[in-house]
Amino acid sequence: MVGESSSLQVETPFGTVPVDGGIFLANTLRFARILRHSGLDVDSAQTATFARALALLGFDRRGDVRAAGRAIFVRRREDQRLYLAAFDLFWRRRGASSALGGQLPRIRQDERRAGAPDTPRPEEGDQEVVVAVRAEASSAMEVLRAADFATLTPEESRDAQAMLDALRPRLPMRRARRSRVERSGHRPATRRMLRHALGTGGEALDWRWLRRSLRPRPIVLVCDISGSMERYSRFMLRFAHALQRSGAPLEVFVFGTRLTRITRELRVRSADAALRQVSERVVDWSGGTRIGESVRQLNRRWVRRAVRSGAVVLLVSDGWERGDPELLAREMATLRRSCHRLIWIDPLAARPGFEPVTVGLRAALPHVDEFVAAASVASLEELAGRLRGM
Amino acid sequence: MAHPADIDALQSAFAAQGYVADRDLATAIFLSLALGRPLLLEGEAGVGKTEVARTLSSVLGAQLIRLQCYEGLDINTAVYEWDYPRQMLEIRLLEARGEARTAATRDIFSEEFLIRRPLLQALESRAAEAPVLLIDEVDRADEEFEAFLLELLSDFAVSVPEIGTIRAERPPRVILTSNRTREVHDALKRRCLYHWIDYPNAARELAILHSRLPAVPDALAREIVGFIQRLRGADLTKSPGVAETLDWAAALLALGANHLDERQVEQTLGVLLKYQEDVSAMRSGGARTILAESRVV
Numbered sequence: 309m310v311g312e313s314s315s316l317q318v319e320t321p322f323g324t325v326p327v328d329g330g331i332f333l334a335n336t337l338r339f340a341r342i343l344r345h346s347g348l349d350v351d352s353a354q355t356a357t358f359a360r361a362l363a364l365l366g367f368d369r370r371g372d373v374r375a376a377g378r379a380i381f382v383r384r385r386e387d388q389r390l391y392l393a394a395f396d397l398f399w400r401r402r403g404a405s406s407a408l409g410g411q412l413p414r415i416r417q418d419e420r421r422a423g424a425p426d427t428p429r430p431e432e433g434d435q436e437v438v439v440a441v442r443a444e445a446s447s448a449m450e451v452l453r454a455a456d457f458a459t460l461t462p463e464e465s466r467d468a469q470a471m472l473d474a475l476r477p478r479l480p481m482r483r484a485r486r487s488r489v490e491r492s493g494h495r496p497a498t499r500r501m502l503r504h505a506l507g508t509g510g511e512a513l514d515w516r517w518l519r520r521s522l523r524p525r526p527i528v529l530v531c532d533i534s535g536s537m538e539r540y541s542r543f544m545l546r547f548a549h550a551l552q553r554s555g556a557p558l559e560v561f562v563f564g565t566r567l568t569r570i571t572r573e574l575r576v577r578s579a580d581a582a583l584r585q586v587s588e589r590v591v592d593w594s595g596g597t598r599i600g601e602s603v604r605q606l607n608r609r610w611v612r613r614a615v616r617s618g619a620v621v622l623l624v625s626d627g628w629e630r631g632d633p634e635l636l637a638r639e640m641a642t643l644r645r646s647c648h649r650l651i652w653i654d655p656l657a658a659r660p661g662f663e664p665v666t667v668g669l670r671a672a673l674p675h676v677d678e679f680v681a682a683a684s685v686a687s688l689e690e691l692a693g694r695l696r697g698m
Numbered sequence: 699m700a701h702p703a704d705i706d707a708l709q710s711a712f713a714a715q716g717y718v719a720d721r722d723l724a725t726a727i728f729l730s731l732a733l734g735r736p737l738l739l740e741g742e743a744g745v746g747k748t749e750v751a752r753t754l755s756s757v758l759g760a761q762l763i764r765l766q767c768y769e770g771l772d773i774n775t776a777v778y779e780w781d782y783p784r785q786m787l788e789i790r791l792l793e794a795r796g797e798a799r800t801a802a803t804r805d806i807f808s809e810e811f812l813i814r815r816p817l818l819q820a821l822e823s824r825a826a827e828a829p830v831l832l833i834d835e836v837d838r839a840d841e842e843f844e845a846f847l848l849e850l851l852s853d854f855a856v857s858v859p860e861i862g863t864i865r866a867e868r869p870p871r872v873i874l875t876s877n878r879t880r881e882v883h884d885a886l887k888r889r890c891l892y893h894w895i896d897y898p899n900a901a902r903e904l905a906i907l908h909s910r911l912p913a914v915p916d917a918l919a920r921e922i923v924g925f926i927q928r929l930r931g932a933d934l935t936k937s938p939g940v941a942e943t944l945d946w947a948a949a950l951l952a953l954g955a956n957h958l959d960e961r962q963v964e965q966t967l968g969v970l971l972k973y974q975e976d977v978s979a980m981r982s983g984g985a986r987t988i989l990a991e992s993r994v995v
Contacts, residue, residue: 351888361729372705375725379891383884385740388894462933474881584973
């Protein structure tokens with residue numbers, strides 16, 4: 309039995325440690341493979357590091373092995389859950405006792421039957437573990453991803469905000485007026501080539517071309533921060549921050565009873581700092597809502613300066629209008645004429661049985677290009693992915 | 699001091715320095731030492747990420763070299779810079795002596811005129827024990843700088859064009875921290891071991907409090923920890939970290955409190971909560987509820 313497994317020397321700063329090579333490596337590799345199939349981004353360098361760590365720590369304490377693997381295989385907090393589930397399932401299946409050392413003989417027997425000691429044999433059980441781990445970890449993530457922001461616990465909402473921070477939107481693009489000089493393109497860049505040709509006696513040796521470049525469209529996000537939107541506006545501003553970090557020319561306004569421009573506050577890099585500055589500046593968090601009046605202010609004061617004709621305007625509100633719906637309809641029509649696309653985002657529309665019956669919505673909807681229900685990380689991700697086509 | 703021989707030794711060495719590390723964190727630190735890999739610590743502000751590096755340096759008896767990252771941090775402030783004013787003076791001097799022509803540029807670009815910033819200091823250290831290099835809040839630095847760090851952490855060498863490559867004799871022990879204002883690049887993470895430091899549970903927080911502020915009576919310490927543990931469950935913009943717990947305990951101690959009462963809690967909320975909304979939410983009844991709940995337990 310012992311003769312079958314080759315002895316392996318593992319180098320550590322404390323000297324060279326002999327390890328029961330075949331079984332040990334086979335199990336390490338199998339565990340790494342399970343992690344990989346479960347959706348963790350595991351590479352061979354990590355697996356090797358894990359093997360070294362195991363050689364160092366021994367198998368006496370299951371908790372230490374678990375912690376070591378966590379330090380090595382996990383690279384972001386969200387993956388912890390998946391790793392821990394995989395670890396527990398994998399080592400539970402190998403025997404009920406908590407010490408790994410006690411399980412080694414059993415594994416050895418398995419392997420004797422299989423023949424070659426250090427080729428990990430495909431195990432029918434592994435697939436089971438992968439499926440279980442995937443289900444366990446991804447369901448937690450997917451549930452959170454799809455959950456309505458209003459239903460999250462503080463802990464969950466921190467995770468959801470982290471997901472929004474990690475968002476990489478596909479920005480809407482438009483053709484820039486100027487062309488750029490490149491090594492290839494549509495037209496020769498004659499001016500630049502002539503200028504450079506002066507140095508070579510009028511001979512244009514280095515050909516350059518003009519290429520029309522694309523630039524991100526300006527995006528304007530106008531967010532309702534009145535009482536009925538309280539549970540959503542925080543996430544929407546996180547979303548705005550993600551848009552901003554992606555490099556889009558972005559203008560952000562919030563309104564309750566009046567419109568406030570918060571573009572500058574949001575320029576600070578960290579999302580938390582930006583939100584803090586915003587809340588310091590905006591006094592009417594959770595007051596009443598006058599959407600029509602706010603859109604009028606946007607049209608009057610900001611359209612020519614900040615919105616510009618090429619912009620995609622995202623208006624986030626549930627349409628609970630306290631003011632005059634006529635005014636809202638009129639101002640929405642004006643706004644639509646002065647931008648590229650006007651999108652209305654309603655978090656409440658994601659609820660089952662939703663009907664656009666609020667006064668504000670009925671007045672505004674005829675004048676928007678698209679009506680989007682967005683109340684979760686998943687829906688905002690979907691929106692961010694679709695922006696390019698807008 | 700030599701390396702702690704195992705996780706237990708490391709844990710107790712840390713405890714002796716007043717840092718109560720849980721077993722998982724101790725394992726991560728131990729492996730980082732044993733395998734010679736940088737350790738990336740993430741977690742909310744005030745959970746003791748920076749303190750790990752500080753404690754590690756005193757446990758090992760090594761020098762602590764700290765690089766605070768910020769947006770716009772560049773090689774000049776992180777690695778090295780030429781002392782331009784001194785170089786200019788040197789040139790003037792050479793001119794005055796009429797040696798400017800004979801003096802080659804290498805005279806001016808010599809180590810004498812090199813200003814060593816933290817990263818270069820860490821590489822050049824000749825101390826018996828390799829220094830602990832703390833790269834604090836790496837998420838604040840730009841991505842270009844991260845790319846540079848990646849290079850540095852794989853070779854532990856930098857090249858100064860005018861001088862040549864400077865390589866560490868003994869690679870420094872590297873601890874990186876991140877508050878996660880953005881995701882640190884995957885390639886950088888790949889070089890590191892990773893540990894997410896959570897808020898401590900009640901037992902550990904109590905141990906931390908006792909270890910750091912032995913003057914706080916046990917009954918008060920328990921009440922403080924109970925209150926804070928509940929407070930972290932409330933809907934706050936920023937939950938208090940361990941640093942805030944310690945500050946608050948010190949504040950209550952200074953006020954001569956023997957147990958938590960509502961008035962004192964509300965008076966000292968500013969030590970715990972750093973956002974006006976949070977403070978006002980707690981003043982308008984939140985604190986009373988939490989206090990009542992934490993008493994029940």
